[in-house]
Amino acid sequence: MFIIKIFALLVLWLFLQLIIKSYKFFIMAHVISNDCTACGTCMSECPVNAISEGTPYKIDPEVCTDCGACADVCPVGAISQG
Numbered sequence: 001m002f003i004i005k006i007f008a009l010l011v012l013w014l015f016l017q018l019i020i021k022s023y024k025f026f027i028m029a030h031v032i033s034n035d036c037t038a039c040g041t042c043m044s045e046c047p048v049n050a051i052s053e054g055t056p057y058k059i060d061p062e063v064c065t066d067c068g069a070c071a072d073v074c075p076v077g078a079i080s081q082g
Contacts, residue, residue, distance in 0.1 A: 029066040032056045035078040042070035042079060 036056030043051045050063035051070060056078065071079040
C-alpha cells in the first residue's frame with residue numbers, strides 16, 4: 001500500500017512537471033524586437049543565459065525565467081513582455 005502511494009505521488013509529480021514545461025513553452029513573457037542593436041547588454045545581465053546572439057538577439061523560452069532583468073537594462077527598449 002505504501003509503495004502504491006509513493007508511485008502515485010511520483011506519477012503526479014511527473015505530470016505536473018510536464019504541464020509546467022508545456023505552459024512555459026507556449027507562453028514567453030519577454031521578446032526582443034527588431035529595434036535590437038546587438039549591444040550585448042541584455043546577454044551579460046541574464047542570470048540563466050537565455051539570450052543568444054543574432055539579428056535581433058533571441059530569448060530561449062525554455063530557459064528564460066521571466067525575471068525581466070534584460071528588459072530593465074536594454075538601452076533602446078527593444079525587450080518587452082510578449
